[in-house]
Amino acid sequence: xxxxxxxxxxxxxxxxxxxxxxxxxxxxxxxxxxxxMVLVTVALVMVQEMAVRLGxxxxxxxxxxxxxxxxxxxxxxxxxCLLLANTGLVVSEFAGIGAAVELLGVPKWLVIPxxxxxxxxxxxxxxxxxxxxxxLVMSLAFFAYPVAMVLGHPHWGDVGHHLVVPHLxxxxxxxxxxxxxxxxxxxxxxxxxxxxxxxxRGAKPEDYKLIRADxxxxxxxACGISLTIIIATASVIGGTGPLQSAAQAxxxxxxxxxxxxxxxxxxxxxxxxxxxxxxVPLSASYAVGEAAGVERSVSRSFRDAPLFLGLFTAQxxxxxxxxxxxxxxxxxxxxxxxxxxxxxxxxxxxxLVLTNRRSLLGxxxxxxxxxxxxxxxxxGVAAMSTILLVQTVLGWFGLV
Amino acid sequence: xxxxxxxxxxxxxxxxxxxxxxxxxxxxxxxxxxxxxLAGLVGGPVTNQAGEEVGxxxxxxxxxxxxxxxxxxxxxxxxxxxxxxxxxxxxxDRVQAGQVRLRTAxxxxxxxxxxxxxxxxxxxxxxxxxxxxxxxxVTRAADLYxxxxxxxxxxxxxxxxxxxxxxxxxxxxxxxRPTPDRVLDWQSIAPFGAQATDGPAEVRLRASRSALHQxxxxxxxxxxxxxxxxxxxxxxxxxxxxQAADALEEMEPAELxxxxxxxxxxxxxxxxxxxxxxxxxxxxxxxxxxxxETLLARMPAAEAAELRGLLAHREGTAGGAMTTLLVTxxxxxxxxxxxxxxxxxxxxxxxxxxxxxxxxQGRLLADISLYDLVVAEDTTLVADLTAWLAQFGRPVMVRxxxxxxxxxxxxxxxxxxxxxxVDEADRPLGRILADDILDALLPERGRLHFRxxxx
Numbered sequence: 001x002x003x004x005x006x007x008x009x010x011x012x013x014x015x016x017x018x019x020x021x022x023x024x025x026x027x028x029x030x031x032x033x034x035x036x037m038v039l040v041t042v043a044l045v046m047v048q049e050m051a052v053r054l055g056x057x058x059x060x061x062x063x064x065x066x067x068x069x070x071x072x073x074x075x076x077x078x079x080x081c082l083l084l085a086n087t088g089l090v091v092s093e094f095a096g097i098g099a100a101v102e103l104l105g106v107p108k109w110l111v112i113p114x115x116x117x118x119x120x121x122x123x124x125x126x127x128x129x130x131x132x133x134x135x136l137v138m139s140l141a142f143f144a145y146p147v148a149m150v151l152g153h154p155h156w157g158d159v160g161h162h163l164v165v166p167h168l169x170x171x172x173x174x175x176x177x178x179x180x181x182x183x184x185x186x187x188x189x190x191x192x193x194x195x196x197x198x199x200x201r202g203a204k205p206e207d208y209k210l211i212r213a214d215x216x217x218x219x220x221x222a223c224g225i226s227l228t229i230i231i232a233t234a235s236v237i238g239g240t241g242p243l244q245s246a247a248q249a250x251x252x253x254x255x256x257x258x259x260x261x262x263x264x265x266x267x268x269x270x271x272x273x274x275x276x277x278x279x280v281p282l283s284a285s286y287a288v289g290e291a292a293g294v295e296r297s298v299s300r301s302f303r304d305a306p307l308f309l310g311l312f313t314a315q316x317x318x319x320x321x322x323x324x325x326x327x328x329x330x331x332x333x334x335x336x337x338x339x340x341x342x343x344x345x346x347x348x349x350x351x352l353v354l355t356n357r358r359s360l361l362g363x364x365x366x367x368x369x370x371x372x373x374x375x376x377x378x379x380g381v382a383a384m385s386t387i388l389l390v391q392t393v394l395g396w397f398g399l400v
Numbered sequence: 401x402x403x404x405x406x407x408x409x410x411x412x413x414x415x416x417x418x419x420x421x422x423x424x425x426x427x428x429x430x431x432x433x434x435x436x437x438l439a440g441l442v443g444g445p446v447t448n449q450a451g452e453e454v455g456x457x458x459x460x461x462x463x464x465x466x467x468x469x470x471x472x473x474x475x476x477x478x479x480x481x482x483x484x485x486x487x488x489x490x491x492x493d494r495v496q497a498g499q500v501r502l503r504t505a506x507x508x509x510x511x512x513x514x515x516x517x518x519x520x521x522x523x524x525x526x527x528x529x530x531x532x533x534x535x536x537x538v539t540r541a542a543d544l545y546x547x548x549x550x551x552x553x554x555x556x557x558x559x560x561x562x563x564x565x566x567x568x569x570x571x572x573x574x575x576x577r578p579t580p581d582r583v584l585d586w587q588s589i590a591p592f593g594a595q596a597t598d599g600p601a602e603v604r605l606r607a608s609r610s611a612l613h614q615x616x617x618x619x620x621x622x623x624x625x626x627x628x629x630x631x632x633x634x635x636x637x638x639x640x641x642x643q644a645a646d647a648l649e650e651m652e653p654a655e656l657x658x659x660x661x662x663x664x665x666x667x668x669x670x671x672x673x674x675x676x677x678x679x680x681x682x683x684x685x686x687x688x689x690x691x692x693e694t695l696l697a698r699m700p701a702a703e704a705a706e707l708r709g710l711l712a713h714r715e716g717t718a719g720g721a722m723t724t725l726l727v728t729x730x731x732x733x734x735x736x737x738x739x740x741x742x743x744x745x746x747x748x749x750x751x752x753x754x755x756x757x758x759x760x761q762g763r764l765l766a767d768i769s770l771y772d773l774v775v776a777e778d779t780t781l782v783a784d785l786t787a788w789l790a791q792f793g794r795p796v797m798v799r800x801x802x803x804x805x806x807x808x809x810x811x812x813x814x815x816x817x818x819x820x821x822v823d824e825a826d827r828p829l830g831r832i833l834a835d836d837i838l839d840a841l842l843p844e845r846g847r848l849h850f851r852x853x854x855x
Contacts, residue, residue, distance in 0.1 A: 059629025059662065067527050067540065072439075072568050199629075202658020292562065293529065293540025307562070 014142060014225055015276040016096020016269050017089065018184045020333035022226050023252060024243035025177055026233030029169075031154075031162035033230060036178055038163060040185045041223035043377045047348060048215040050355045050366075050374065051191040055198030056208045057364045062195045063290030066350055069360065078350055079288050083311070085188045085343040086284035090319030092336040093280065096273035099246040099329045100266040109324055115274070116320035120313060123278050132278075138271025141264050144256045146228045151255035154235035172391045173242075179388045180334050182381055183341025185226065191351055193283045205364065243330050281315035342389070345382035352378050435556070436495055438544040439568050440576030442522050444498040446478050446487070454507055455480035457500060460546070462555050464525075465517035470554040470586050473546060476500065477512055477520070485509035495548050498576030519591075521555065529631050530558065531590040533612060536619040538626035541591075543568065545578060557583040558591075590638070592631045612638060620647035625655045629662055636663065636671070642747065645674035648683070657686040660695070669698035672707075676751050678723035678836055681710045685720075710830075718807050719800030721840055722821045722830030727755045731765065731783035735776045742773075753818035756828050757786050763826045767795035769817070797822045800829060808837050 025033040051062065058065060067075045097115050098108030122131050168174070194215060203211050233252040243249055250265035257264045289308040323332070352374055358365045366374060438460060445453045455478040462471040473495075476487045486509070493503040519525060526541050543559040561582040567574050590612050612635075615623070620639075624632055624647060636644050636659075648656055648671055660668045660683060672680045672695055684692050684707065692711075696704045706724060713719025725748050729738045738755055745752060755773065757766040766786040776785055796814040798807050800821050811819055811834060818833045 064529075064628060072527065072565065076569055200658075202655075202661050204662055292565065293538075293542075293560070294562075 014222060014229075014272065015093060016099070016273040017092035017333045017337050018226065019142070019229060019269065019272070020092075020096075020099075020243065020246075020249065020330055021177070021180045021184045021337050022229040023233040023249040024330065024334060025181060026230040026252070027237045027240050027243045027248070028177065029174070030234045030238035031158050031231065032167050032169070032174075033177065033181065034159065034162040034227065035164065035166050036168065037181065037185075037223065037227055037230065039380070040181055041220065043182070043381060044186050044219040044223060045216050046374055046377050047186055047191060047351065048194050048219045049212055050351050051194040052198045052211050052215045053208065053361070053364060054351070054354055055195035056203045056211050057205050057361050059199055059204075061199055061287060061290045062192045062351075062354075063287035065354055065360070067291040067293070069354060069357065070350070074350075075291055078347065079291055081343045081346050082188055082192065082284055082287060083315075085340050085347075086280055087315050087318055088336040088339040089187065089189060089280045090277065090315050091322040092333050093273040093277035094320045094323035095329055095332050095336075096269050097277070098323055099333075100269035100273070102329075103246050103250060103262050103266040103269075112320050112323055115277075116316050119274060119277050120316050123282065123312070124309070132275065135271045135275040138267050139275055140271070141268030142225070142229075142272065144253050144264060144268075145225065145232050148253050148256045149228045149232040149235070152232050152235035152252070154231050159231055172388075172395065175384065175388050175391060176338060177334070179341035179384050180337035181341075182384060183337040183339065183344055185223065186344050186348070186381065187337075187340045188344055188347040189280055189283055191347060192287045193279070196283060196286060208364070246329060249330075277316075277319075281312050281319070284315060285309075285311040338388070341381075342385045345378060345385050348378045348381060435545040435547055435578040435580060436497055436553075437576060437578045438521055438526060438546060440498045440572075440578075441495070441500070441546070443572075444500065444576070446476070446500045446502065448502045448507070449493070449504065454478075454502070455485075458484060459520045459522045461486070461512070461518055462521055463515075463517045464519045464555075464591060468554070470556055473553040473555065474515075474518060475512075480507075480509070483509070484512070486512035489552060492553070495546065495553050497578070498572070525591050529592060529628060531612070531623055531627075531635065532560065532584055532588065533590060533615060534584065534588045536615065536623065538623055543578075545580065545583065555586055557585055558589055559583050590635065592634050613643065617643075617646040618650045621650035624648075624659065625651060632659060633663060636667070641670055641674045645671050649675055649679040653682065653686055656683050660687065661691060665694050666698055669695045673699045673703050676723055676748065677706065677710060677725060677830075678721060678751075680707060681720065684711060685715060713800055716804050716840070717800060718798045718802040718804065718821045718832055719829070721804060721807075721836045722800070722832045723751050723836070724830045725751050726828055726831060727752055728828070729755050729757050729768070729782050731757060731759070731781070731786060733782045734778065735773060735780045735782065735785070736778040738768075738773060738782060739778075751831075751833065753831070753833055754816075756820060756831075757782055758828070761825075761827075764795065764797065764820060764822060764828055766790070767820055795820060797826065798832070799823075804837065804840050807832060808841060811837060 025037075054060075054062065054065060060068075063079070066078050070078070094112050094116060098112050101111045102108050168178075198211055229252070232255075233249065236252045236254060237248060240248075246265070246269070247262060250262045253261040253265050285308050288311055289305070292307060294305065294307045325332075352366075354360060355366050355374070356371060441457050441460065444457050446455045446457060448454050457476055458479050459477040460473055461475045461477060462473045464471045466472075473489050475489050476492070478485055478487055485507075487502075487507065488510075491503055491507070492500060494501040521544055526544055528541060529538055530541055531537075532539050539560045541558045542561060542564040544555060545557045545559065546553050547556045557580070559578075559580060559582065561579070563581060564579050567577070567579050612620075620643070624635065627635060639647070648659070651659070660672065663671070672683060675683065684695065687695070696707060699707070710719070710722075710724060713722075725745075727738075727742060727745060729741070742752065742755070752770070754767045754769045756764055757768060759765055766789050768782070768785055768789065772785060772789065796810055796816055796819040798810060798819060798821055800823070802810075807819070811832075818831050820828050821830045821832060822828050
């Protein structure tokens with residue numbers, strides 16, 4: 001259990017949409033969002049811990065637990081939320097691939113459809129493992145960010161100040177970005193993925209301490225990388241307003257790669273997007289299949305596992321089609337993360353109710369103090385989403 | 401003329417088909433009208449003789465594990481105001497779609513206490529996993545159907561179709577209407593109640609449902625892979641250890657590792673002990689050293705020592721892939737005696753491909769394939785067979801440290817189904833079968849597991 005599921009799950013968050021959101025935070029508010037990111041880190045740690053605890057103590061995935069512990073209607077709600085959020089994520093993965101190839105001067109409509117078909121076929125016809133390693137190596141390009149952060153000479157005093165001093169703005173743009181930051185960090189699919197990973201390794205309650213350490217470290221590590229992306233971007237293009245394009249985001253890597261910054265950025269983007277582009281739709285199909293109680297396996301034919309494979313195919317197809325729409329890529333990427341942020345609190349409520357149940361977890365259920373802390377996290381996340389929704393609705397009527 | 405008969409028979413066939421369809425439609429209408437959907441019943445009103453509502457149905461209690469072929473409903477749990485109470489089945493007059501009528505005007509309320517073999521259907525069975533023995537799959541119960549018979553109500557089937565799930569999402573009016581599209585007969589499923597394995601021995605015996613014993617080991621392995629942790633352990637508890645071990649041999653290594661890790665150590669040790677030695681070794685190799693010791697310590701000393709000896713061989717060598725199960729014969733025996741010995745080894749039928757002939761010092765003289773044994777006369781001496789086989793050259797032998805790739809080459813060159821592993825003095829240590837070689841050399845071909853994305 002070296003690089004455990006917690007680590008992998010949390011780092012899948014630093015994909016195309018994640019990079020776009022963090023880079024936008026850096027360029028728009030310089031170091032202004034750092035304190036908020038610290039809050040989000042705390043939230044992520046708690047949420048991932050709850051997910052892996054459920055997995056370790058029950059030996060079941062979240063999809064199965066929701067079906068067994070809630071009414072069918074509530075199960076349907078959770079499943080719909082997960083599918084909606086995940087399809088949004090798949091859109092962002094393909095948009096990320098599109099943005100990356102456009103950096104290299106290839107039109108996106110030429111690349112996205114074949115990329116979608118290729119990913120779909122790789123997973124279904126089984127040489128995905130091999131391809132995955134290539135994607136993984138490509139996505140290592142993003143480890144240039146911490147180096148870029150140091151070489152970019154940020155104002156360390158300012159950075160430290162913003163990490164510990166609360167700074168929140170009431171403007172709609174800030175709230176929107178904050179929800180996107182929540183969405184890209186505490187995205188619904190991660191909890192499902194983390195729990196499934198634990199179950200799949202056959203972890204027992206006795207292994208819980210190890211698993212918890214893995215989940216917590218993974219979450220902290222992923223958020224650490226996110227912080228370096230914000231700081232690196234802020235020190236290069238901070239204060240230039242909202243992020244305009246992928247090329248602008250790539251500038252943050254200039255201190256490391258000089259003229260090769262765009263190439264490096266594009267490589268990382270393709271790798272990370274392709275990696276998540278297979279895992280995200282799979283984990284959603286897996287969770288839905290688990291909840292519905294149907295066959296779920298990629299080595300079955302469409303006749304044996306129609307729901308599972310159909311959902312997987314539909315998500316990829318829909319993701320690729322939406323990613324082809326001629327919307328501004330950065331807006332699309334951040335938009336998908338806002339969607340995740342809006343759905344996230346709903347899934348968190350399920351998670352919270354499940355971990356509070358003594359009938360399910362026995363002594364491992366949330367204690368009174370933990371319950372208060374976790375509830376605060378969920379309420380906080382829900383509050384941000386609600387504020388954004390209210391602002392948006394008022395905006396339609398011209399009241400803001 | 402010919403066309404005419406063809407035409408005639410076609411119309412006759414069409415007419416027959418129409419009649420048949422009508423019959424089936426009538427049958428399904430009758431079935432439909434008599435079945436009561438459990439999902440529709442939960443939350444429905446309970447009325448007394450006078451037609452006044454006394455409460456609402458919360459859950460239905462049935463004796464799942466008892467002597468009856470179809471579980472009888474033993475009572476209802478109803479909500480009266482804020483209180484929950486148990487209502488025994490003999491108080492029920494009629495159970496119909498979405499409502500229950502009582503036989504009496506007054507209700508005597510008791511608190512519910514679970515008796516052995518009883519299960520709360522809505523809480524413990526509906527929406528939970530169950531094994532569909534006919535379709536060989538793990539599925540979830542979308543709805544349960546009760547059939548009111550004379551004087552009692554029994555649970556007859558389980559609905560597992562997606563449309564039924566959609567029906568349950570709809571308004572109350574839809575919910576009470578049964579939709580028996582894909583209904584599994586209660587006889588052909590293995591349900592998991594929370595309390596399924598509590599209670600007296602005969603209850604448990606009934607729980608190890610005979611239906612499960614029709615499954616082939618490979619199917620059982622698939623099912624074990626699909627089940628949740630608690631259900632998996634329950635199912636293992638119901639099976640005879642021999643049957644369970646056969647299924648474990650067919651499982652994906654990673655899944656088997658999980659299963660052994662989560663089982664109580666005594667049970668896991670028993671299962672590994674029942675497995676064929678070569679498969680048991682593969683399983684033990686995947687475990688952590690500590691876990692391996694835990695299991696070995698709980699096995700009978702002789703078996704544990706044998707497995708420890710095998711574990712000493714490196715993986716990927718002949719010694720690591722062989723089975724220590726050897727059927728041996730002496731030259732002075734007759735073919736009939738050897739056959740009798742083989743017959744006594746029926747439980748290991750998949751591991752036997754030939755019989756090794758040994759001299760008094762235990763050295764190998766010949767390896768007689770089953771074909772040669774089958775075609776030989778009963779009275780033939782093994783010594784004669786050995787002499788006759790000598791014209792085809794020495795039997796194929798490898799040392800325990802031979803690499804598996806080379807073992808495969810030898811096997812192919814010899815065109816045999818198995819070959820013997822021997823020590824320096826040509827004393828057989830074990831046998832390698834063709835399927836073990838295939839297992840070791842073929843890439844893993846698993847079903848989807850997240851593990852694939854995590855390693």
